[in-house]
Structures are given as structure tokens and as C-alpha cells.
Amino acid sequence: MEIQLRLEEEKDYKLVEELTREAFWNVHFPGCDEHLIIHNLRKAKEFIKALDFVAIYDNKIAGNIVYTETKVKDNDKEYSTLTFGPVSVLPEYQNNGIGSELIDHTLKISKEMGYKAVIIYGDPEYYKRFGFKASKEYNITNKDKKYPAALLVLELYPNALNGIKGIFDEGTAYEIDEKEMEEFEKNFNKKEKMRTKTQERFMEIANRYL
Numbered sequence: 001m002e003i004q005l006r007l008e009e010e011k012d013y014k015l016v017e018e019l020t021r022e023a024f025w026n027v028h029f030p031g032c033d034e035h036l037i038i039h040n041l042r043k044a045k046e047f048i049k050a051l052d053f054v055a056i057y058d059n060k061i062a063g064n065i066v067y068t069e070t071k072v073k074d075n076d077k078e079y080s081t082l083t084f085g086p087v088s089v090l091p092e093y094q095n096n097g098i099g100s101e102l103i104d105h106t107l108k109i110s111k112e113m114g115y116k117a118v119i120i121y122g123d124p125e126y127y128k129r130f131g132f133k134a135s136k137e138y139n140i141t142n143k144d145k146k147y148p149a150a151l152l153v154l155e156l157y158p159n160a161l162n163g164i165k166g167i168f169d170e171g172t173a174y175e176i177d178e179k180e181m182e183e184f185e186k187n188f189n190k191k192e193k194m195r196t197k198t199q200e201r202f203m204e205i206a207n208r209y210l
């Protein structure tokens with residue numbers, strides 16, 4: 001089946017939040033908060049509309065990716081970077097290449113936009129296929145000056161990060177308020193929160209440092 005990509009439109013917002021919730025439900029912890037993250041991201045000043053894509057598959061919106069502008073700070077120097085996520089594919093359509101198409105396509109545009117690098121928190125096993133490497137290879141740390149195994153960097157062209165190192169700053173756009181989450185969740189159908197194996201893997205990666 002063919003995968004088509006197009007920019008997300010306002011009329012898609014609710015559906016995309018529902019699909020994000022379906023994709024992330026019970027994946028990282030019982031329930032999920034990525035649908036509120038994307039709801040808030042779209043209003044954030046760091047949000048990049050030109051990189052907010054949906055994937056159409058089987059005549060449905062089956063996937064989505066969003067990006068924000070982030071920074072690497074090195075004392076008084078600051079470098080613009082990009083961060084993507086959440087990236088979501090409806091569970092019933094996963095493993096059909098939709099996630100890869102969304103990532104490949106938007107990385108290409110990111111490069112054309114002149115950005116040097118994309119920095120994300122993600123599963124190194126999945127993202128290495130796109131060329132992401134441990135942030136330690138580039139001397140890019142988190143705010144605690146540590147190298148989390150999940151902090152991954154992709155140079156958008158050879159040597160783009162030459163001479164660049166520092167602290168990755170993703171801003172506040174991904175922060176979630178628990179009360180707001182509770183209220184927001186009331187707009188969606190009821191789903192059961194459960195413990196799953198994927199949560200163990202997520203925690204293991206999230207707690208690993210290099």
C-alpha cells in the first residue's frame with residue numbers, strides 16, 4: 001500500500017492527538033502524555049510548522065511527526081538545532097515503513113532549511129538506522145552535563161558539528177503539568193492503563209548513561 005505524506009492541517013489536530021495517544025498508550029508508562037505534548041507543542045514558539053507532517057495510508061491518517069527548534073549551548077555561544085517527536089504510527093499500521101518515511105522526508109527538509117543537526121531522546125536501536133549516534137560522540141550533554149544513552153545526534157551534512165559541543169537545551173515545550181494532563185485526558189475515550197514489557201525497556205534505556 002502506498003504511503004503519502006502531507007503537512008498537518010488544523011482540521012487534523014484532534015485525529016492526530018487520538019492517533020498519538022493510540023501509538024504511545026502504555027508504551028513508556030501506564031497511559032501516556034504524548035497527545036498533550038503535541039497539543040501544546042503546536043502553540044509553542046519553537047514549533048516548526050513546515051516540518052509537521054502526517055502520513056496517509058489506507059485512506060487514513062496513520063502517522064505524524066512534529067519538530068521544534070532547540071539549542072546547544074556552549075558558555076556564551078548558542079547553536080540552533082532541531083528536535084523531533086513525538087513520532088507516532090497507529091499500532092495497526094506499524095512496521096509498514098510509515099515511521100521511516102516520515103523521518104526520512106522531514107530530515108531531508110531539515111537539511112534544506114539549513115539546520116546542522118537533529119538531536120532527540122529515543123531508542124538508539126531504532127534511530128541508528130537513520131544515522132543517529134550517541135551524543136557523547138559529539139560532546140553534547142544533557143543539562144546535568146551527563147551523556148544519557150537515549151540522547152542521540154544526527155549531523156545533517158558531513159562535519160556539520162565540527163567545533164560545536166555543549167549542553168543540549170530542549171526548552172520547556174515538552175514539559176507537562178499533571179493537573180493539565182488529567183483534564184486533557186477527559187476529552188478522549190476511556191483506555192485501560194497497564195504495565196507492559198515495553199515500559200521495562202524504556203526505563204532501562206532512560207536510566208542508562210555512557
Ligand SMILES: CC(C)(COP(=O)(O)OP(=O)(O)OC[C@H]1O[C@@H](n2cnc3c(N)ncnc32)[C@H](O)[C@@H]1OP(=O)(O)O)[C@@H](O)C(=O)NCCC(=O)NCCS
Pocket residue numbers: 023024027087088089090093094095096097098099100101121122123125126
Ligand atoms: C516507533 C514508530 C514511530 C516506528 O514507526 P513504524 O512505521 O512502525 O516503523 P517502520 O515500519 O518505518 O520501521 C519498523 C522497524 O522499526 C523497528 N522498531 C520500531 N520501534 C522500535 C524500537 N523502539 N526499537 C527498535 N526497533 C524498533 C521495527 O522492529 C522494524 O524493524 P525492521 O525494519 O528491522 O523490521 C512506531 O512504531 C510507533 O509509533 N511506536 C509507538 C510510539 C513510539 O515509540 N514512538 C517513538 C518514540 S521515541
